Amino acid sequence: MSHHLRRLAFYLTALWAAVTLNFVIPRMLPGNPVDILMAKLQQRGGSVDPAARTAYETLLGTGGRESFAEEYLAYLGNLLRGDLGVSVSAFPAEVSEVIAGSLPWTVVLVGLATLLSFLLGVGLGAVAGWRRGTWLDSLVPATTMLSAVPYFWLALILVAALSSGLGWFPLNGGYDVVLDPGWSAEFIGSALYHGTLPALTIVLSSVGGWLLGMRNMMVSVMSEDYVLTARAKGLTDSRVMIRYAARNAVLPSVAGFAISLGFVVSGSIVTEQVFSYPGIGSKLLQAVQNNDYALMQGIFLVITVAVLGANLLVDVLYGLIDARTRDRSTVS
């Protein structure tokens, strides 16, 4: 099987697994989510017509009145139409609307913070590996210590020190609420200002992993023959470091992006909660607290698909930076 086919099979399987997991979880676990949802819906003045009940049952299980296969097919059909059900916590909004409103916040915050953390960690790691025996060595234990700190704890300490204490940053939120969301300079500025501290939390907690990995790879790569050749060629130090050593040392970091992304996404959910950030992580917790099962499922699915998408992107990128994978017929 060719490399590309294998990757494609992997992504399809992962997508199917995520969708199916989403279908199976509410059916396997104890509790009766449909009844709870209907009660909630009633409280909020929603319709209790049989159609609403059927919709939820498709999503969460009918309690055995329909066969598993029938339920599964109906569920897949709804998914294909983009119908994720109605949210009770944001009634009468559809789940898809709630997600559409909060997803951009998370994508921008987590995306930018992860990119920043990756570049910073890989850059510092490359220099730390290249200049071993200097003060840069102390970066490794320092940043590793930071990665062992729980995200939310660091976030709260930062808020206490920089927001409450020094008043440099806002306490919470994604933007100044007196502004109207839109593409105005004022609003974007406010969003950036509000996003700085959450982003700083994510960067501080995740930079250590990138740095350590890159530094260790750099040390290994530096004893490769092609680095020796580059030095013998009389190339400048910076050229040998960047074009020869770092260029090769970065490959495992890029390949390992998948593993790290999962951690970052997990951490950022809790971070969003601490900052009451209007992203998808806060919405997920809000959904859990309100037993808004439809929203919970929708968000889990979207997060998984987003992580898969990011991995696919990195896969394509990897093919560009390492020619060997393009021609390889098999890959482990």
Added chain:
Amino acid sequence: MTWTAKLVSGLCLAAAIVLFGLLGPLLTGDPATIRDVGLTPPGGEHLLGTTLTGQDVLAQLAHATRGSLWIGLLVGVLATVLSGLFGIVGAYAGGVADEVFSLFSNVVLVIPGLPLVIVVAGFVPAERRGTWTIALVLAFTGWAAAARVLRAQTLSLRNRDYVAAARVSGEKTWRVICVEILPNLLPVVASQFVFAVVLAILSEAGLSFLGLGAADSSTLGTMLYYAQNGFALQREAWWWFVPPGLVIALFGGALALVNFGIDEIVNPRLRDRGRRERDVVAVRAQVAPAEPDAVLTVRNLDVVYRTARPVHAVKNVSLTLRRGEVLGLAGESGCGKTTLAYAVNRLHRPPAEVTSGSVALEDVDVLALGPEELRRFRWVRLSMVFQGAMNSLNPVTPIRAQLQDVLRTHRPDLSASGRELRCAEVLRLVGVDPARLGAYPHELSGGMRQRVMIAMALLLDPQVMIMDEPTTALDVLVQREILNEIKRLRDELGFAVVFITHDLPLLLELADRIAVMRDGEVVEHATAEELYLRPRHPYTRELLASFPSLTGERGALLR
């Protein structure tokens, strides 16, 4: 910090926290006792102060540490078992089982853990959310990365000779895995276990902090949950909020230190090493070249590896390379010939050090060059062709970039088209189609790669080229072609060559003069003819005698 210091301090810190979790709850009072001394700062009766309702923070911390460690241990064991099952067994069985197991691990790996745990915790009613439920879910989301690592390790182990031997001799599969494979995987498994424990403690803390943890447990996460909901930080009761997070951070940090230590034991390259201050010490004033047509003169060169037991790799070596001449350097592996070659270009790495002697290339005193002068000297006056052509080319850039690099650095005023022309020209010189400039190293055969390396060495028309076993890794026919190429180029372009090899018969044919090295010393230095007809040193005779002739008769080279 040395690796032992890292290992010991990490282990001590981790042990202290574990002891605190084990013994602390016995020594401190009941963590739930409510007193009317809410939010007392640390000191006196309450060493770490009290919570909002007057509970002793130290007592809570001890119990919470125990709870968190227990969850960490549970999840660590479960995740390790799962990763072993999917990583080791799959890789060992191979075939379809491996494909399926590996696909499964990869799928689980990309499904984000905490969101899944949150969703599951959301569906399970709070009163039915026990420690085991949480542990199982955390283990399920936390094993996959370890399984990938174990699979890779197992794949490399199962092909080792002793495992193959056990399989061939009919050992049962489970026995081979338990006796031959598991013990060798132990360091990896241990380090993955440690990661799983830390990850579980962190995840559980996040979950409990969100109010989604196990209902029946008290952990550092639940402690933080109560501290946050009691507005500990807003009331400036830092002693309530800071210690639980600090315990998690210290425990994670301690285990990271242990891992650093283990990493450095397994991979000695990672060990701390002082920055290289100098590669040359005690250089004598340069002696004027004795012979007028000498291009490279090495006088009394000493190179020492400054290790715990210093190794004197090159001892008082003197060599002269004349214009356009091929000087052969022969000797068995480990005799110091490569160290000598590197020292001439000052490419030797610490702990190797030139302790005395001189190297002169015409008017340039190589050992006295400053770093920038040295960089400008390299490749312009003296270029090299290395032992492993396979690994001497950067695998991720096309060869064009690697050839042009040299021109860009040393001939900055050359135009882009001028560079392209020159690169094509040198490729043609070595018999490689210039159309291959866009090729990546892995797309070329071994012989082609070595030709590209020779082309690269020709780029700047250097006077001297050092070739370190340039043909060793190639098959005999390709070897012959390359040698002919080198001879032809030398005749056409007139550069001088230092040719290093263990293959004395090859040198007899190629070299004008030959130096035989043994244990860092040049034992004989003569013209090829002299050396062949009248070898003086017993070691040279021994070397000549050890090569069979085409008829297979040993010692046929000896007269």
